[in-house]
Amino acid sequence: MSNLRILVATKRVVDYAVKIRVNAAGSAVETANVKHSMNPFDEIGTEQAIQIKEALVKAKTGTAEVIVVSCGPAKSQETLRTALAMGADRAIHVESDEELQPLAVAKLLKAIVEKEKPDMVILGKQAIDDDSNQTGQMLAGLLNWPQATFASKVELGDKLMTVTREVDGGVETVKAPLPAILTTDLRLNVPRYASLPNIMKAKKKPLAKFTVADLGVDIKPRLQTLKIAEPPKRQGGKLVESVDDLVDKLKNEAKVL
Amino acid sequence: MSSLSHLGRSARAINATLPRASVARVASNVAPRRTLLTLATAARRQGAILAQKTSAFNKTTSQTALRAFSTSLPSLNDAEEAEEESEDPTKAERYADETDVVIVGGGPAGLSAAIKLKQLANADGRELRVVLVEKAGEIGAHTLSGAVLEPRALNELIPDWKEKGAPLNQPALEDHMKFFTKNYAIPLPHPPQMTNTGNYIVSLSNYVKWLGEQAEEVGVEVFPGFAASEILYNEDGSVKGIATNDVGLDKNFQPKDEFERGMEFHAKVTLFAEGCHGSLTKKLFRQFNLRDECDPQTYGIGIKEVWKIDPKKSKPGTVVHAMGWPIDNSTYGGAFIYHMGEDMLSLGLVVGLDYENPYLHPYKEFQRWKHHPYVKDLLEGGECMSYGARAINEGGLQSIPKLYFPGGALIGCTAGFLNLVKIKGTHTAMKSGMLAAESAYAAITSDKYEEDKPIVLEDFEQKVKDSWIWKELTEIRNCRPSFHTPLGNLGGVLYSGIDTILLKGRTPWTFHNTTPDHERLRVATNAQKIDYPKPDGVISFDLLTSVSRTGTNHAENQPVHLRLKNKDVPVERNLKIYDGPEGRFCPAGVYEFVDDESGPAGTKRLQINSQNCIHCKTCDIKDPSQNIDWTVPEGGGGPQYVYT
Numbered sequence: 001m002s003n004l005r006i007l008v009a010t011k012r013v014v015d016y017a018v019k020i021r022v023n024a025a026g027s028a029v030e031t032a033n034v035k036h037s038m039n040p041f042d043e044i045g046t047e048q049a050i051q052i053k054e055a056l057v058k059a060k061t062g063t064a065e066v067i068v069v070s071c072g073p074a075k076s077q078e079t080l081r082t083a084l085a086m087g088a089d090r091a092i093h094v095e096s097d098e099e100l101q102p103l104a105v106a107k108l109l110k111a112i113v114e115k116e117k118p119d120m121v122i123l124g125k126q127a128i129d130d131d132s133n134q135t136g137q138m139l140a141g142l143l144n145w146p147q148a149t150f151a152s153k154v155e156l157g158d159k160l161m162t163v164t165r166e167v168d169g170g171v172e173t174v175k176a177p178l179p180a181i182l183t184t185d186l187r188l189n190v191p192r193y194a195s196l197p198n199i200m201k202a203k204k205k206p207l208a209k210f211t212v213a214d215l216g217v218d219i220k221p222r223l224q225t226l227k228i229a230e231p232p233k234r235q236g237g238k239l240v241e242s243v244d245d246l247v248d249k250l251k252n253e254a255k256v257l
Numbered sequence: 258m259s260s261l262s263h264l265g266r267s268a269r270a271i272n273a274t275l276p277r278a279s280v281a282r283v284a285s286n287v288a289p290r291r292t293l294l295t296l297a298t299a300a301r302r303q304g305a306i307l308a309q310k311t312s313a314f315n316k317t318t319s320q321t322a323l324r325a326f327s328t329s330l331p332s333l334n335d336a337e338e339a340e341e342e343s344e345d346p347t348k349a350e351r352y353a354d355e356t357d358v359v360i361v362g363g364g365p366a367g368l369s370a371a372i373k374l375k376q377l378a379n380a381d382g383r384e385l386r387v388v389l390v391e392k393a394g395e396i397g398a399h400t401l402s403g404a405v406l407e408p409r410a411l412n413e414l415i416p417d418w419k420e421k422g423a424p425l426n427q428p429a430l431e432d433h434m435k436f437f438t439k440n441y442a443i444p445l446p447h448p449p450q451m452t453n454t455g456n457y458i459v460s461l462s463n464y465v466k467w468l469g470e471q472a473e474e475v476g477v478e479v480f481p482g483f484a485a486s487e488i489l490y491n492e493d494g495s496v497k498g499i500a501t502n503d504v505g506l507d508k509n510f511q512p513k514d515e516f517e518r519g520m521e522f523h524a525k526v527t528l529f530a531e532g533c534h535g536s537l538t539k540k541l542f543r544q545f546n547l548r549d550e551c552d553p554q555t556y557g558i559g560i561k562e563v564w565k566i567d568p569k570k571s572k573p574g575t576v577v578h579a580m581g582w583p584i585d586n587s588t589y590g591g592a593f594i595y596h597m598g599e600d601m602l603s604l605g606l607v608v609g610l611d612y613e614n615p616y617l618h619p620y621k622e623f624q625r626w627k628h629h630p631y632v633k634d635l636l637e638g639g640e641c642m643s644y645g646a647r648a649i650n651e652g653g654l655q656s657i658p659k660l661y662f663p664g665g666a667l668i669g670c671t672a673g674f675l676n677l678v679k680i681k682g683t684h685t686a687m688k689s690g691m692l693a694a695e696s697a698y699a700a701i702t703s704d705k706y707e708e709d710k711p712i713v714l715e716d717f718e719q720k721v722k723d724s725w726i727w728k729e730l731t732e733i734r735n736c737r738p739s740f741h742t743p744l745g746n747l748g749g750v751l752y753s754g755i756d757t758i759l760l761k762g763r764t765p766w767t768f769h770n771t772t773p774d775h776e777r778l779r780v781a782t783n784a785q786k787i788d789y790p791k792p793d794g795v796i797s798f799d800l801l802t803s804v805s806r807t808g809t810n811h812a813e814n815q816p817v818h819l820r821l822k823n824k825d826v827p828v829e830r831n832l833k834i835y836d837g838p839e840g841r842f843c844p845a846g847v848y849e850f851v852d853d854e855s856g857p858a859g860t861k862r863l864q865i866n867s868q869n870c871i872h873c874k875t876c877d878i879k880d881p882s883q884n885i886d887w888t889v890p891e892g893g894g895g896p897q898y899v900y901t
Contacts, residue, residue, distance in 0.1 A: 017810045018897060021642070033463060035395055035808075035897050193504050196483055196520045197352045 002062040002158070006049040007118035008088065009109055010042040010070045012079040013129040022228050029129070029228065038079045041124025043086075044184040047191040049122055050087040052156060065089050067116060071108050073097050077207065084202035085194035091207040092116075096219065098212075102130075104219035106138035111215035113143060118179065120161070125150055125183040136183035146176035149183040346512050351500060353521035356386040356478075357701055359498055360528045361485040361537060363391030364400060365461075365683045366669025367530030368468040368477075369414055370690030370697075375475040376414075377698045385701070387477045388522055390501060392484035392872075394893040396469030399872055401561065401645040401901040402461035403593050403603060403680065405429050405453050405576055409725070410687035415471060424463045427598040429453035430574030435631070437581040437592075442631040445580075448757035450678045450733065453576050458595045458603070460563075460900045461683065484892035488537055488544075489521060495711030496664030498523040499537070504891045507814045526697040526712050527665035530690060533648045534874040535671035536889050545662040552655040553773040554673055555737070557589070558875050560623045560646040560844050561605025562806075563597075563900045566639035573598035578680070583625055586745040588612045589651075589737075592626060593680070594635065601642075601900065602635060607680075609651060610774040610879050611741075614784045615838040620646075621789040624797035628790070636796050644798075644806040645901050646844035648874045650675045650682065651737050652770050654730040660718045663711035668693045674726055678733040678757060685726045692720040732761050738768035778881045781836035800846045807871050808897030809845065811890050817867045818890035819847065819876065826884040827863035835881055837863075842879050845869040871896045 014020060015035040023030040038046075046068060053064035068083040070076040071094040080091035094108050113121060126133035140147035148154075148163035152171070155162040165172045166185050194202075212219055240246045251257040358374055360367045371389050378385035393399040408425065411418055418425070434447035473479055487500040498521060505516035529538050533556065542548050577594040584590035589609030597603050606623040627636060650656070650673040657674070660667050668689045675682030696717035700706065721727060735756055740749030756762060792798050811818075821827065831837055832850055839848035847869050853862040872895045877887040 015897070018808060019805065033466075033899055035398065190515060192515050193517045195352075195517045196480060196501060197354070199480065200354070200478075 002056065004052065004056070004062070004064040004120065004156075005116065005118040006052060006064055006066050007109075007113065007116060007121045008042070008045050008049045008066060008068045008083065009105075009121065009123040009135070010046065010068055010079050010083055011039045011124070011127045012036050012070065012072055012076045013039045013127055016040055016128055022230055026228060028225070036075070036078075038082050039124050039127045039129075041126065041128075041184050041186070042079075043191040044186070044188050045122040045124050045182075046083045046086050046088060047189045048154060048182075048184060049120075050192075051189060052154075053087070067092060067118065069094065069109065069112055071096060071100050071105050080207060081199075081202050082194060084205045084207075085199040086192060087198070088205075090205055093207060093209045094212065094215065095209055096212050098219060099221055100219060101221050101223055102132045102134035103138055103222060104217070105135050106142055107217045108212065108215055108219070109135070109139050110142045111217055112210075113139075120178060120180060120182060121145075122182045122184065125185050136181050140181040143179075143181075145179055145181055147181040147183070148174050148176050149181075150185040151182050152185050152187040154182065154188070346516055346518070347503060347506070347510075349518050351518050351521050353523055354388075356388045356498075356522055356524045358385070358387045358526045358528065358697055359522040359524040360387070360389040360530055361499055362530035362532060362535070362669070362671070363389055363393070363396045363469060363479060363481060364465060364530060364532050364669060364686070365468065366671075366686040366690040367391070367528065368396075368465065368472050368690070369410065369687040370528050370530065370668055370694045371472045371477040371479075372414060372468070372475055373691045373694035374698055375472075375477055377694065379475060381702070383702065385698070388524070389472065389477055389479050390483045390485050390499070390522070390892075391479070391481045392889055392892050393895060394482045394897070395466070396479065396481050397462040397464075397466035398481075398897050399895055400462040400465045401559070401647045401896075401898050402683065403559075403561070403595055403605065404459055404461040404464075404683065405595060405681065406457050406459045406461070406464065407679070407681055407684040408455070408457065410684045410691065414687065414691055421471065423467050425457040425459055427458045427573055427596075429456045429458055429576050431572075431576065433575065433577045435577060435579040435581075437579050437583075437626075437629055437631070439582050440630060442579065442629070446754075447578070448678060448754065450676075450757055451578065451680075458574065458576065458597050460597065460603070462898045462901045464683075482893040484889040485537060486519065486889050488527075488540060489523065491664070491711065493711065494663065496527050496541075496662065498527055502889065502891055504815075506816055508816060510816050513814070525664075525701050525706075526714070528690070528693055528697070529665060529667050529671055530669045530686075531671045533650050533670040533673075534878055534887075536874075536877075536887055538667060538671040539877075541662065541665075541667070542658060545659070547658040547660075547662065547667075549659075551658050552652060552770040554650060554652040554656040555770050555774055556610040556648045556875075556878050557607045557651050558610055558619050558646060558842070558844065558873065559605055559607045559649050560619055561593075561603060561644070561901065562641050562803075563643040564602045564604070564636055564639045564641050565600055566602045566635060567637070568600045570635050570638070571598075571600045571602070572596045579631075580746065580750070582629065583622055584608065584746075586747060588614070588617065589740050589746065589749070590622070591680075594632065597900075602639070603901075604632065604635075607649065609740075610648070610842075610875065611772070611777045613777050613779045614787070615778050615781050615835040615881075616784055616786045616841065618787065618789060618841040620800060620803070620844045621787075621841075624792055625790055627796050628793075633796055641798070641806065643898065643900050644803040645871060645896060645898050646873045646875070647871075648878055651677050653677060653737055654727070654734040655738070655767065655770055657730075660721060661714040663713050666693050666697070666714045666717050674730065676729050676733060677737050678753070679729075685729065688724060688726050689721060692724060693717050696720060733757065734762060735764065735766070735768050738770055741768075741771075775879055775881050775883055778835055778838060778879075780834050800844075804845050804869050804871070807845070808899070809869060809871050809895055810897070811868045811870065811894035813868075815891050815894075817865055818888050819865050819867050819870065820886040820888055821863075821865075822884050822886060826882045828861055830882050831880070831884070832861060832863075839863075839876055839880060839885070842875050844873060844875065845871045848876065 015037045049066040056062045066088040068088045069092040123136040150166045153164035434445040436443045483501045485499040486502040489497040491497045500521045501519040575596040579592040592606045595603040608619040669686035674685035700712045736753040739752035742748045849864045850861045853860040876885045
C-alpha cells in the first residue's frame with residue numbers, strides 16, 4: 001500500500017484573459033480591480049495531484065493526501081479554495097503583503113516541505129505574470145532533491161517517478177526517485193471544472209495560515225525592476241516596389257543589414 | 258470574492274487544440290446523499306424529487322430538444338423510487354441542495370435583497386440560508402452603467418457605507434445639459450429630476466463588487482461563475498428553485514471529458530434579479546402570465562467607453578448629458594459624459610430600441626458621436642481603457658409586470674424600475690430587492706408558514722406600490738411615451754419639459770407603450786441607408802477592437818448560447834425584408850451575414866460568433882422576427898468589465 005503526500009504550490013496571478021496595462025506610475029503592471037485567478041500551470045499541477053490520488057484509490061493500491069500551498073496576500077486564499085474545490089484535501093496559506101520573488105518563494109516552500117514532509121512537490125513550470133521559471137528548480141536545489149521540469153507525462157512507480165519532459169529538441173524521459181520536484185507543462189492534463197457542490201464542500205476543508213516570520217525565512221528581494229513599458233505599437237506593413245527598394249529599407253530604415 | 262469558475266478555464270482554453278490526456282470520469286456524484294435527500298425533499302413537498310423527474314423526462318424526449326429550451330415542466334408522475342444507473346452522464350441525476358432563499362443574479366438588486374435578508378436574520382439571531390448565483394466569473398464583471406448613483410437605497414441598506422469603504426468617491430458637482438448640432442454644443446436647461454446634488458459618479462462595476470463583499474460579510478453564500486439556466490417547478494406549478502448549467506458539453510451537446518452536471522437549489526423563495534430582459538424571467542412571464550395587465554416593455558441600448566484622459570481636461574464631478582447630433586429627430590437617444598475623477602472619463606450613447614430604420618447602427622452612431630468637437634476635445638491625448646454595452650429598460654411604470662408568483666418574485670431591472678428622466682435604475686433596483694427581502698423574510702419566518710404550500714409574496718407588490726419607487730416612476734410616467742408622436746424628439750422634449758417642471762405627473766392621463774420595440778422596424782426598401790464614417794483608430798474604433806476591450810471570452814467548444822427558433826428565418830425574413838438588422842444592432846459583432854459556400858452563388862447564411870457576446874440582450878429584444886433566443890452560456894463566460 002503506498003500512501004503519498006503531495007504538496008502542490010499555487011500562485012494567484014492576473015487572469016490570463018485580461019488585457020494588462022502598465023500602471024500610471026510606470027512601475028508595474030496594473031493589478032487593482034483586475035480579475036485574478038490561479039496560475040494556469042498551477043491548475044494543471046493541482047489536477048495532476050488529484051489524478052494521482054484518484055488513480056491510487058481506483059487501483060486500491062493506496063491513497064494520497066493533496067496539500068495545496070500558496071504564498072501571498074490575503075486574497076491568495078481564493079486560489080486555495082479553488083484548489084480545495086477541485087479535490088485537494090487541505091490548504092496552507094503563507095501570508096505576506098511583500099513582493100515575493102522566486103528565491104523567496106522557494107525558501108518558504110522549503111520551510112513548508114520540512115514541516116509536511118511530502119513525497120512530491122508539484123509546481124507550475126512558470127507563473128504567467130513574471131514568467132520566471134525558477135521556483136521549482138530553486139526549491140530542488142535548496143532541498144537537494146531531484147527535479148523533473150516541463151512535465152507532459154508522469155508515471156509513478158514504487159518510490160520512483162518516470163517523467164516525460166518537453167524540451168527544445170523534442171521530448172526527454174527521465175526517472176527520479178521520490179521525494180522529488182515536478183513542474184508542469186501545458187500538455188500534462190486538462191484541469192477539471194469545480195462543481196458547485198465541491199465548492200461548497202471546500203469551505204469546510206482545513207486551511208492553515210503561517211506568516212513569513214513563523215517560518216523564519218529571509219524574503220528580501222534580490223532583483224529590482226528598473227523599468228516597465230508597453231511594447232511599441234505595431235506599425236502598418238508597407239508594400240515595397242522592388243528588391244532594391246527592400247534592401248534599401250532593410251538597411252536604412254529597419255537597420256537590420 | 259472567489260473566482261472559482263475560472264478554474265481550469267485558462268489551462269483549458271490554452272490547451273484547447275492540443276491532444277488531451279484522457280481522464281476516466283464518473284459523472285454521477287450523488288449516490289451517497291441520495292437517500293437523505295429523498296427523505297428530506299419528500300418531507301418538504303409531496304411527490305418526487307425534481308431531479309428524478311428531470312431524468313425521467315429526459316429519457317422520453319430527445320436530448321437536443323430539451324437542451325435548446327431547458328425549462329423544467331412540472332411532471333404529473335409519481336416519484337420513481339428505483340435507482341437507475343444511467344450510462345449517459347448528461348442524464349445523471351443532479352445534486353440538489355436546500356436553501357431558504359436562492360437569488361438569481363449578483364447585481365444591485367440581487368445583492369441588496371441578499372444583504373437585507375441576512376441583516377434581518379442576523380438581527381433576530383436566526384439561521385437563514387441565502388444563496389446567490391451569478392453568471393459572471395466575478396461579481397461586477399458583467400455590470401455596466403453610466404453611472405451617477407443616487408445613494409437613497411444605499412443609505413437605507415448600509416448607512417455606514419462610507420466607513421465600510423464603498424467606492425463612492427466622486428460626488429457629482431455640476432450638471433450640464435447640451436444640445437449637439439454637427440459643430441456646436443448648445444447649453445440647455447434641464448429638468449429638476451436631473452439635478453445630481455447629493456449623488457455620486459461611480460463605476461457601477463466596482464460598486465457591485467463592493468456590494469458583493471458586503472454580502473459575503475453578512476453571511477450570504479455568493480457563487481459567481483454559475484449560471485442559473487433552468488427554473489424548477491413543484492408539482493403544484495409553483496417555483497421550486499433553479500438549476501445551474503451543465504458544463505463541459507461540446508458544440509453538439511455531447512459531453513466532453515470535463516463534463517459536470519449542473520446542480521439544483523431548492524428554495525422556499527426564489528428571487529429573479531437578472532437585470533434588463535432576463536433570460537429566465539422571460540420564461541416566467543409566459544409561465545405565470547405576468548404581463549397580462551401591463552404594457553410591453555420598451556428598451557434602449559447603452560453603449561459606453563471609459564477613457565483615461567489628459568489630466569488638464571479632467572473636471573472631476575462634472576455630469577454632462579447631451580441630445581441631438583448625430584441622432585435624428587425621429588430616433589430616441591441621448592449621450593452622457595461623466596468625469597469620474599482620477600483622470601477617468603465615462604462616456605456613452607443610449608439609443609432607444611424603438612428605432613425604425615433597420616440601417617441604424619447604434620455602435621457606429623456612438624463612434625461618430627465621439628468626433629463631435631466637444632467630445633473630441635476631451636478625448637484627445639487620452640486612451641480608451643474599456644468598452645461595453647447593455648440594454649436598459651425604458652418602459653417605466655406602465656411596463657411593470659406582476660411582480661410575484663407562487664414561490665418567487667422579480668426584482669430590479671428584470672421587472673423594470675428604471676427612472677428614465679433621471680437615467681437611474683440602481684437605486685430603485687436596490688430598493689425593490691430590499692422590499693422583496695422584507696416580504697420573503699416575513700413569509701418564511703411567519704407562524705403561518707407551511708412547508709407544503711408555496712410562498713406567495715403578495716405583500717411585496719403592495720410594498721413596491723407604497724414605496725418611493727412608485728412615486729418616482731408615477732411622476733415621470735408620461736415622459737418617454739411623449740416621444741412617440743410625429744413631432745419626435747422635439748415633441749417629447751417639449752412635453753417632458755412641461756411635465757417634469759410644472760405638472761410633475763399630476764395629470765389624469767397616462768400615455769401607453771403600445772408597440773414592442775421589435776415591431777417598430779420599417780422594411781429596408783422604405784428605409785434610408787446611413788453612410789457612417791470610418792473609425793480613425795484614435796478617437797473612434799472598429800468593432801472588433803472595441804470588443805477586445807470588453808475582455809469577453811467564452812470557453813471554446815460549448816453549445817452556441819444564441820439559439821435560433823427557426824434556422825431559415827434570418828436569411829429568408831430578416832435579411833430579405835429588413836436587410837439583416839442583427840448585423841447592425843449587436844454591439845459585439847456576433848451576427849454576420851456571410852456568403853454561403855454550400856449554396857448557389859450569392860446566397861448568404863447567418864454566422865453567429867457567439868464567443869464575442871457581451872450579454873447585452875439587444876438581439877433578443879430587437880430581432881424583428883423574435884427568432885433569436887438568448888440563453889445563458891456556461892458560467893464564468895462573458896465580459897470582464899473594468900471601471901464600467
